[in-house]
Amino acid sequence: MQVISLGLLLSGALITYKIFMLISNSESPIVVVLSGSMEPGVHRGDLLLLTNYIERDRLVSGDIVVYKLPERNIPIVHRIIKIHEDKNLDVDILSKGDNNIPDDRELYGRGRRWLQRPNIAGRAFAFLPYAGMLTIIMNDYPQLKYVLLGCLSGLALIGGE
Amino acid sequence: MHALGPRINVFFTHLMTMLLVLVAIASSFSYYQLSSASPTVDLRISQLSFLRTISRERCDQAYLKFDLTADFQRMWTWNINHMYVYLVAEYVTDSHQRNEVVVWDTILSGKKQGKIERRGQNNKYSLKDHGYGLRGKEVLVKLKYNILPYMGPLFYGEQGQNSFLVPQNYTSKAVIY
Numbered sequence: 001m002q003v004i005s006l007g008l009l010l011s012g013a014l015i016t017y018k019i020f021m022l023i024s025n026s027e028s029p030i031v032v033v034l035s036g037s038m039e040p041g042v043h044r045g046d047l048l049l050l051t052n053y054i055e056r057d058r059l060v061s062g063d064i065v066v067y068k069l070p071e072r073n074i075p076i077v078h079r080i081i082k083i084h085e086d087k088n089l090d091v092d093i094l095s096k097g098d099n100n101i102p103d104d105r106e107l108y109g110r111g112r113r114w115l116q117r118p119n120i121a122g123r124a125f126a127f128l129p130y131a132g133m134l135t136i137i138m139n140d141y142p143q144l145k146y147v148l149l150g151c152l153s154g155l156a157l158i159g160g161e
Numbered sequence: 162m163h164a165l166g167p168r169i170n171v172f173f174t175h176l177m178t179m180l181l182v183l184v185a186i187a188s189s190f191s192y193y194q195l196s197s198a199s200p201t202v203d204l205r206i207s208q209l210s211f212l213r214t215i216s217r218e219r220c221d222q223a224y225l226k227f228d229l230t231a232d233f234q235r236m237w238t239w240n241i242n243h244m245y246v247y248l249v250a251e252y253v254t255d256s257h258q259r260n261e262v263v264v265w266d267t268i269l270s271g272k273k274q275g276k277i278e279r280r281g282q283n284n285k286y287s288l289k290d291h292g293y294g295l296r297g298k299e300v301l302v303k304l305k306y307n308i309l310p311y312m313g314p315l316f317y318g319e320q321g322q323n324s325f326l327v328p329q330n331y332t333s334k335a336v337i338y
Binding site: 041042081085087092098124126127128 | 242260270289312313317
């Protein structure tokens with residue numbers, strides 16, 4: 001019985017996340033900011049909500065976007081400072097962190113001068129402060145993740161009555 | 162039935178729900194407030210210092226000077242944490258139908274910093290094209306702002322613009338507008 005309720009809990013969380021993905025059309029609709037490169041506006045541990053409507057959401061300069069590069073696993077939250085759109089509506093984008101002095105060309109790595117639309121995982125439309133602090137703490141102390149997960153599943157298994 | 166565990170659970174679930182509802186109400190109210198407010202802006206591009214090509218990056222580059230007076234203090238509401246204020250150069254070239262290049266930006270942290278007064282300010286980031294398309298083009302420079310709230314939706318706005326004509330030929334001499 002308890003095992004089933006634990007399973008229900010987990011699948012409920014997964015379904016909620018998947019619904020968010022569907023509504024926002026983004027593969028990561030909620031993003032926790034992991035670096036201080038957008039200070040002072042956006043801090044480590046802040047939560048950003050994203051949408052990624054490729055047709056409707058025309059990206060413009062000044063947008064805060066999350067991008068992923070094939071060579072790197074970590075998504076980066078930065079701001080668009082240049083955008084060039086050609087006649088086929090294909091865009092070349094350059095990004096920069098508000099708190100960084102140079103733009104992101106160095107981050108893009110060798111041979112890449114611009115971001116293209118497929119690199120963009122989403123565009124931020126709302127902001128919740130500190131809501132992702134737990135992720136930051138778990139990121140810094142990975143052991144805590146297992147302790148916490150263990151406690152939660154233990155509680156769900158033992159409790160319930 | 163009346164164990165401590167479930168009680169704490171119910172309490173915190175209720176607390177989180179209430180908090181989220183409050184945030185939603187408060188932030189939609191502040192969004193409405195922001196959408197009916199605007200800053201006063203006076204922007205003028207005063208000079209193009211030079212226009213040249215950068216062969217290493219294979220593009221045109223221009224340096225600009227501008228005068229800007231802007232007042233964000235009157236529109237500053239309780240839910241504005243920081244404001245990212247930026248100047249965007251917008252133009253059309255033969256190869257690209259939409260070019261937007263940020264040439265200057267600043268971050269206002271608090272109402273006290275809400276007044277901007279710059280004379281003969283140099284661009285922070287030079288105006289670099291995607292290729293060699295800048296000569297003879299009309300460039301529209303707009304002042305835009307992005308409000309980073311304490312919570313809720315990000316707000317984007319723009320107010321004030323000025324356009325200038327890039328010279329037909331490369332020049333190392335300043336063009337005064």
